[in-house]
Amino acid sequence: MTSNLLNRQVAFAARPDGEPTAETFFIREVPVTALESGQILCRNLMVSVDPYLRLKMYDRESYTPPLEFGETIPGRSVAQVVESAAPEFKAGDLVAIQGGWQEYEIVKARHAERVDPALANPVSWLGALGMTGFTAYGGLLSVGQPKEGETVVVSAAAGAVGLLVGQVARQVGCRVVGIAGGSEKCARVVSEFGFDACVDYRAADFEQQLTEATPEGVDVYFDNVGGEIAAAVTRRLNTFARVAICGLISQYNGQSDSDPKAMEEYLRWILVRRLTIRGFIVYDLHKNHPEFTEVMSGWLREGKVREVFQRYDGFEQIVPAFLGMLSGKNFGKSIVRIAEPS
Amino acid sequence: MTSNLLNRQVAFAARPDGEPTAETFFIREVPVTALESGQILCRNLMVSVDPYLRLKMYDRESYTPPLEFGETIPGRSVAQVVESAAPEFKAGDLVAIQGGWQEYEIVKARHAERVDPALANPVSWLGALGMTGFTAYGGLLSVGQPKEGETVVVSAAAGAVGLLVGQVARQVGCRVVGIAGGSEKCARVVSEFGFDACVDYRAADFEQQLTEATPEGVDVYFDNVGGEIAAAVTRRLNTFARVAICGLISQYNGQSDSDPKAMEEYLRWILVRRLTIRGFIVYDLHKNHPEFTEVMSGWLREGKVREVFQRYDGFEQIVPAFLGMLSGKNFGKSIVRIAEPS
Structure with missing residues (x-):
């Protein structure tokens, strides 16, 4: 046949x-x-x-x-x-x-x-039940290790992984701040997906908006983009903050927006703030979370997570x-x- | 009186x-x-x-x-x-x-x-029994998490902390490669302190020497210096390698040797190799290692660690x-x- x-x-x-x-x-x-x-x-x-x-x-x-x-x-x-x-x-x-x-x-x-x-x-x-969902869930929980009451920031917040990261962080009891491109996307991230705030990285006063949206600093940064957005969030990180590097969309097409001092400043900040920066891909984490499908499908049915x-x-x-x-x-x-x- | x-x-x-x-x-x-x-x-x-x-x-x-x-x-x-x-x-x-x-x-x-x-x-x-020793011991074990048979690289290897990091790593059963300035220092690090190799960062073929000294790549990098030395070691890091950032001596006097692409390349490598980079200071780790004074003083008495x-x-x-x-x-x-x- x-x-x-x-x-x-x-x-x-x-x-x-x-x-x-x-x-x-x-x-x-x-x-x-x-x-x-x-x-x-x-x-x-x-x-x-x-x-x-x-x-x-x-x-x-x-x-x-x-x-x-x-x-x-x-x-x-x-x-x-x-x-x-x-x-x-x-x-x-x-x-x-x-x-x-x-x-x-x-x-x-x-x-x-x-x-x-x-x-x-x-x-x-x-x-939410596929690699996208597991990247968000496993990456946030295993690498970001958010605790109740902490502030989680996620870039590409209106993207497949970002929207789920924010919603999982809400289930943990975190303050959740997204970063996305354009005021319309940002408004939807907040109104439809329960983020506490979403900052438009294209805005002229992006860094000031980010500062206002994270009054107690940032404890977990789930990074999908790298580049200048990552640099701006890094400056808001609290002592002992965790950075989960999931993607670097800003670099994927070969653009460079690093300045000559950025690497040095980054290393300095890792030391001064005693940060933990960890890159991961979804395959690294599967064994950590056998509960994933059951938990996530439950959240979907209960309306706690939307896709x-x-x-x-x-x-x-x-x-x-x-x-x-x-x-x-x-x-x-x-x-x-x-x-x-x- | x-x-x-x-x-x-x-x-x-x-x-x-x-x-x-x-x-x-x-x-x-x-x-x-x-x-x-x-x-x-x-x-x-x-x-x-x-x-x-x-x-x-x-x-x-x-x-x-x-x-x-x-x-x-x-x-x-x-x-x-x-x-x-x-x-x-x-x-x-x-x-x-x-x-x-x-x-x-x-x-x-x-x-x-x-x-x-x-x-x-x-x-x-x-x-060895003071902050210097605890920085080496706690930083290597808690942050670097070396396992027997892995390769550990430490910069400023002829410095107070570096010499001890290498010797503690030897006790764990690791291959230990130091980085120091000048062939005389490097020779002493190997002959008197049991490092498997020590590479002179001032040598014209430093990167090639580092590659030859780490034939199976690098699993743990204990960084005391930052800058171009850190960048060179980063290129040798294996998948799931750990970087403990203890100091950034190369930056302390305000010199800058970063190039514009370095930050971007660093983030890319963290993702590609799924690295964990963590900054620490000695005060963060004290509660992790109540055994420190007993273990380290034992090593000193037995001649397993030299100062x-x-x-x-x-x-x-x-x-x-x-x-x-x-x-x-x-x-x-x-x-x-x-x-x-x-």
């Missing part, structure tokens, strides 16, 4: 110089290969577009290997099993997989996570979704629906 | 612009005041000169408040009790105190630590000792003997 299927894929065409464009990618069609024992053939229903992909477009060492030319762009997906050669799944089942930017993918059954629609909306497996998706429709919208997400114009988690469940 | 005593003091004259000089200080004589109940009058036998004092000469926020003009320069000392108004000590007892750069000091008995010559040579209370002192003699040598220590020409812990015990 599967031998008749054609699989459209978005593949890597050329390393971008600065911002990626449509020319960074190309689309191709390949036949779906035969299933082997223990594998499942999955049809991607919705795929995730993530900032870390920009890092993979550089030909240099990172925590994730560089993309090869012609490689299908990777990404998490929620998919439906089309055909199964494994006892764990049957056709029709919903799974969360490393499905990539394509219509079909074959994976080992043990690499697929069951999506249980009774627990939450399937799209949540790309959001918002920037939805795109159609296979050909994958690249525009990615470019939109990188440009900072999206709100919440960016996903693309490419098929309906059967 | 005490009312007849005159006390010579080294006090702060002027904030230095760059390196401190003799003009940074002045010497004065003041009468010793009367003892109050619970206090002891101590005669300083030997005083410590420490790099952190340079930080106190800036009029800016640090972990220690700026020196005020006319303030007696602070520092640890080993002293002898001249007169006691407290039951814990009697005249003739040896104590380690915050005695400062002066001949006499009155302290509360509860702020004095008893020096037990049966445990170690009294001078060790300014070295070396750069000794100066005479009250008027305090300032030259401090300037010599800052200039990097001293080896080991710099102390000044200013009186003989009675």
Whole structure:
């Protein structure tokens, strides 16, 4: 049956110089290969577009290997099993997989996570219950170690991870201050997601606003952006504050906004304020939080944590979704629906 | 009795612009005041000169408040009790105190630590058994968290703290690589103190030597200097490496050797290698290590840890000792003997 299927894929065409464009990618069609024992053939229903992909477009060492030319762009997906050669799944089942930017993918059954629609909306497996949610939850709790009554600041607060970081910090009992781009985003972060404040980094008086929003300083900074925003928050950090470095969006396209004294000043501040700065990626933390899915799905059902998706429709919208997400114009988690469940 | 005593003091004259000089200080004589109940009058036998004092000469926020003009320069000392108004000590007892750069000091008995010559040579209370030793021991174990078989790098390896860091790391079973200035210092660090290697940061091929000395990368970096040395070690750090920032000597005189991209590159590396960077000062760690004095004095007696002192003699040598220590020409812990015990 599967031998008749054609699989459209978005593949890597050329390393971008600065911002990626449509020319960074190309689309191709390949036949779906035969299933082997223990594998499942999955049809991607919705795929995730993530900032870390920009890092993979550089030909240099990172925590994730560089993309090869012609490689299908990777990404998490929620998919439906089309055909199964494994006892764990049957056709029709919903799974969360490393499905990539394509219509079909074959994976080992043990690499697929069951999506249980009774627990939450399937799209949540790309959001609060997926890598995005675990990055926010595990990173904040394990690396940031917030305590009740402390002040937590998160950058890219209107992004997929940032919105969840703030809401998890609220559950811990923290004062939560977001940083986002534009007054409209900031207003939504506060009014719809319960942040105590959200500061617009594009505002001329950004640093003064940040100071006013953090009257008792900052105990935890969850950093998604790096650059001058990180430098400004660093100046607000209290003694013994923790910084969880999750992403450095401001650097992803190669812009530099560091000044010559910044490194020296940063080291000095780490010493003076006895800071702990720690970089992490989501894979480092899984064993720390076996309770994650149960806790987070409970918060979703109880309305204590809200998700918002920037939805795109159609296979050909994958690249525009990615470019939109990188440009900072999206709100919440960016996903693309490419098929309906059967 | 005490009312007849005159006390010579080294006090702060002027904030230095760059390196401190003799003009940074002045010497004065003041009468010793009367003892109050619970206090002891101590005669300083030997005083410590420490790099952190340079930080106190800036009029800016640090972990220690700026020196005020006319303030007696602070520092640890080993002293002898001249007169006691407290039951814990009697005249003739040896104590380690915050005695400062002066001949006499009155302290509360509860702020004095008893020096037990049966445990170690009294001078060790300014070295391995004092703040210097605890900085090395507590900082390495609590912040660096070295494990057997890992590689530990320490900068200012021929300095008071650095020599001890390396020897404590050897006790943990680590490969230990020092960084020091000049081939003679480096040779001594290896031959007399058991470091596996010591790299001369002044060498033209410093980075290559560092790479060769750390064939399996670096798991723990105990940083006393910051600047370009820190940047070079950072490039050698393994995934999940820990950096303990103890001091930033390279910055203390206001030199800047950061380049514009350094901050950005540093943050990127923290993320890519999932580093933990933590600044600490010795006071943060005391409660972690109640075993310190017993363990360290045992190592000293068994010859597992060796100390070396750069000794100066005479009250008027305090300032030259401090300037010599800052200039990097001293080896080991710099102390000044200013009186003989009675």
